[in-house]
Amino acid sequence: MADSEDRTEAPSQRRLDQAREEGNVSLSREALSAAALAVGVLMIPKLISNVRYSFYILRGMMWHAGDQPLSSINTARILMIVLRTILSVFLPFGSMILAAILACGLMQTGFLLRPAGMAPDFKRISPLSGISRLFSASALVELLKSVAKCGVFVAIAFVLGRSFLQQGPTLVGLNPIKLTEAFSLSVKHLGMAFIGAQILIAGADIFWNRTKRLSKLKMSRQELKEEYRQTEGDPHVKGKLRQIRAKLSRQRMMNAVKGATVVVTNPTHYAVALLYEKGNAGAPKIVAKGMDEVAARIREVARESRVPIMPNPPLARALYNLPLDTEIPVEHFKLVASIIAYVWKLKQPAPLPPRQDG
Structure with missing residues (x-):
């Protein structure tokens, strides 16, 4: 009786669908x-x-x-x-x-x-159940x-x-x-x-x-909560999954930093890694970005991979607000192009000194 009194909530659509599948x-x-x-x-x-x-x-x-x-x-x-x-x-x-x-x-x-409903149900044939229904x-x-x-x-x-x-x-x-x-x-x-x-x-x-x-088919509040957990997922499990996805995303970003062309920094709070290949018709692409601890990790990976780090606070903040894996907008073309040109110039080998004939 107490259980039936607790069932005060209207049945959910999932409960109705399950009852229909069972022939109810x-x-x-x-x-x-x-x-x-x-x-x-x-x-x-x-x-x-x-x-x-x-x-x-x-x-x-x-x-x-x-x-x-x-x-x-x-x-x-x-x-x-x-x-x-x-x-x-x-x-x-x-x-x-x-x-x-x-x-x-x-x-x-x-x-x-x-078709399953056509199978004989021996419980309904039972004399005891028949008397109870009567x-x-x-x-x-x-x-x-x-x-x-x-x-x-x-x-x-x-x-x-x-x-x-x-x-x-x-x-x-x-x-x-x-x-x-x-x-x-x-x-x-x-x-x-x-x-x-x-x-x-x-x-x-x-x-x-x-x-x-x-x-x-009415449900209790506890049954609704359990159904929500089954359909939407346990909040703790969802939190764990979010942490795992964030970790994998950071790992992918750090791998992308290793092949980046340049890293633009704030210099401490923001870090944005850009990739541009010579001869590419598109604009430079944002392959990694981070703030505070993630930015520090990006700078660390960039130093280990010998990727140039260029401080430019206004540009770093502006690029950080853009989505990951997207090309930079037109308004930043000129400044980013000058930075990449400077980076390429640094990567060029120094000219050999002139040979002196003795």
């Missing part, structure tokens, strides 16, 4: 009944027409029953005709009702197909719903049936066709009334089932 979806049997009833009532004229046609066929067979000798071949042929006639009456009727039930069920479940609160609710539904249908049948019986004297003496039409019209009115009542019942049942499902 909202399915109203009253909606299935409404679909079957609607199709059945709408097909009653077709059913009566088929029954009338089949009646003529069977009457003709009975009329000529003695014209042919009774044999196994004739008996089999007659049975096949009778079976085909019966199927032509009820097979379309049943097929349309079955199709309506399947379509309604798929629409309610969002076209969910679960005396559960859900069974009591279903019983009350069935009683209320029967009461509504009986009231509708009583009102419309009494109206039909009052027309009884006017039906006396009518030929079978007229009598069938009058009966069909009354059945149609009764069926339409049943359909309207069943649709209202189905709407209420759909709302009830969805509300009950969401109530059962």
Whole structure:
């Protein structure tokens, strides 16, 4: 009880998706009944027409029953005709009702197909579980719903049936066709009334089932936190990952410093390593940058790799604010070009002294 009272939060989308994958979806049997009833009532004229046609066929067979000798071949042929006639009456009727039930069920479940759900569940076959379900609160609710539904249908049948019986004297003496039409019209009115009542019942049942499902899937605050940790990651783990990524990024930068053309410094707070290759049509690229401790490490690696270090505080601060692995903007071309030209000049070997002839 305490656990259910703690579940006060609406289910998350992940919880709803997991429940759907497990086959826990909202399915109203009253909606299935409404679909079957609607199709059945709408097909009653077709059913009566088929029954009338089949009646003529069977009457003709009975009329000529003695014209042919009774044999196994004739008996089999007659049975096949009778079976085909019966199927032509009820097979379309049943097929349309079955199709309506399947379509309604798929629409309610969002076209969910679960082959695993077709496997037998021995827990549901267990007599103990069956008895527990029989005396559960859900069974009591279903019983009350069935009683209320029967009461509504009986009231509708009583009102419309009494109206039909009052027309009884006017039906006396009518030929079978007229009598069938009058009966069909009354059945149609009764069926339409049943359909309207069943649709209202189905709407209420759909709302009830969805509300009950969401109530059962409610989560506690602790479950929401655990789910967040599973989906978004533990904050401690995420912090560790950030540290690892930062470390790897610094290692890549330090490796890039070894091949840089020049390092521009603040000279103590900022350090930016630039790479430019002769003949390259692009602008110099920022391959490493850092502040304070990282800047000190960049300067250290640059000295170890014999990369020139040029102090220029305004340029160093301006380049530090630019993204890594991007070319410098146009406004810094002139100053950076002069620095690189100076660096290249320093790297040129000194000219040999003139040879003196002795």
